[in-house]
Amino acid sequence: xxxxxxxxxxxxxxxxxxxxxxxxxxxxxxxxxxxxxxxxxxxxxxxxxxxxxxxxxxxxxxxxxxxxxxxxxxxxxxxxxxxxxxxxxxxxxxxxxxxxxxxxxxxxxxxxxxxxxxxxxxxxxxxxxxxxxxxxxxxxxxxxxxxxxxxx
Amino acid sequence: xxxxxxxxxxxxxxxxxxxxxxxxxxxxxxxxxxxxxxxxxxxxxxxxxxxxxxxxxxxxxxxxxxxxxxxxxxxxxxxxxxxxxxxxxxxxxxxxxxxxxxxxxxxxxxxxxxxxxxxxxxxxxxxxxxxxxxxxxxxxxxxxxxxxxxxxxxxxxxxxxxxxxxxxxxx
Numbered sequence: 001x002x003x004x005x006x007x008x009x010x011x012x013x014x015x016x017x018x019x020x021x022x023x024x025x026x027x028x029x030x031x032x033x034x035x036x037x038x039x040x041x042x043x044x045x046x047x048x049x050x051x052x053x054x055x056x057x058x059x060x061x062x063x064x065x066x067x068x069x070x071x072x073x074x075x076x077x078x079x080x081x082x083x084x085x086x087x088x089x090x091x092x093x094x095x096x097x098x099x100x101x102x103x104x105x106x107x108x109x110x111x112x113x114x115x116x117x118x119x120x121x122x123x124x125x126x127x128x129x130x131x132x133x134x135x136x137x138x139x140x141x142x143x144x145x146x147x148x149x150x151x152x
Numbered sequence: 153x154x155x156x157x158x159x160x161x162x163x164x165x166x167x168x169x170x171x172x173x174x175x176x177x178x179x180x181x182x183x184x185x186x187x188x189x190x191x192x193x194x195x196x197x198x199x200x201x202x203x204x205x206x207x208x209x210x211x212x213x214x215x216x217x218x219x220x221x222x223x224x225x226x227x228x229x230x231x232x233x234x235x236x237x238x239x240x241x242x243x244x245x246x247x248x249x250x251x252x253x254x255x256x257x258x259x260x261x262x263x264x265x266x267x268x269x270x271x272x273x274x275x276x277x278x279x280x281x282x283x284x285x286x287x288x289x290x291x292x293x294x295x296x297x298x299x300x301x302x303x304x305x306x307x308x309x310x311x312x313x314x315x316x317x318x319x320x321x322x323x
Contacts, residue, residue: 011299014306015277015284043303045317046310050278053256055177058169070168070186072176 001029006036014043159204160197167212174216174275178263179223180256188219210272210290213280217263217271224260255316262312266305273298274305 009026012018018026030037056072063069168189175188192215196208205211263271272291276282282290288298 007303008296008299011284011303015299015302017283042310042314043306046306046313047278049255049313050259050274050309053177053252053259055173055279056169059172061168070172070189072172072182072185 001025003029003033003036006033010036010040010043013040014047159200160193163196163200163208163212164193167209170209170280171212171216174213174279175220177279178217178220178256178260179227180253184223184227188216188223191219192216206292207290210276213275214268214272217275218268221260221264221271224257225264258312258316259309262309265308265312267301269293270301270305270308273301274309277302 006026006029009018009022009029012022013026030040058073060071060073061068062071171189171192172185175185175192176182179185179188192212195215196212199205199211263274266274269291273287276287276290277284284295284298284302288295291298293301
């Protein structure tokens with residue numbers, strides 16, 4: 001592609017309207033041609049500068065008697081407030097997570113309350129189940145069953 | 153209300169945001185922007201009594217930007233951030249306000265060098281986010297012409313802003 005042909009593609013690219021094969025051709029040319037790349041970069045910078053001029057989000061118009069009061073409503077302070085809100089939420093969430101993590105770290109897990117003298121039927125049933133499922137790997141369960149049967 | 157009065161008040165309701173936004177962006181002061189808004193809608197009223205513009209928004213944009221350039225020419229290059237309401241941005245420290253003011257001056261000076269058509273295309277594309285096709289339709293020109301105007305306008309802005317960037321690099 002010649003640099004002259006590249007002009008229209010550059011306009012599309014700077015206008016954010018470049019797609020498909022044009023985008024591919026644009027990328028290929030810009031990768032090869034230093035002059036066009038420098039030109040594109042400097043024009044992109046100009047656009048960024050133009051975008052950096054702040055404007056109001058919208059304008060509020062109030063009627064006071066026979067006068068109209070026009071005042072700008074700006075996005076920036078709202079955005080700042082929004083960011084402040086998010087930062088506060090993030091801070092609160094961090095503290096909460098740290099508190100919960102610290103609490104669970106320092107709290108010992110409660111030991112199961114098992115009375116060896118009177119194993120409940122539920123526990124016995126659990127042993128029977130284990131034994132039925134994996135007879136070769138449940139020696140401990142077998143022993144306990146034997147103890148339990150002898151006691152009964 | 154007459155037909156002219158009705159068209160004028162409808163245009164005011166529809167386009168007050170746009171007109172104020174264009175004016176404020178390049179002037180940076182609420183009261184200057186209000187002066188431009190008032191002047192533009194007075195002209196709109198006068199225009200409506202003669203003939204209703206085919207593209208009201210395009211007409212308003214063109215007149216507003218021309219008026220902004222006129223106001224900028226008359227304004228002294230002082231930095232009066234105290235007067236009037238201003239848009240507070242994230243970095244509204246005095247230094248950055250000064251930067252923004254000088255930036256506005258540079259951009260307005262760049263606009264001053266452009267033709268009316270180039271200004272219209274640039275503002276429509278950059279700030280109103282219109283497509284080339286919409287711009288061409290609004291201004292009654294071809295799409296390739298709109299693109300050419302756009303490129304020339306950005307180049308003129310770049311040429312005006314380049315000394316500023318060089319100074320930033322030196323600092």
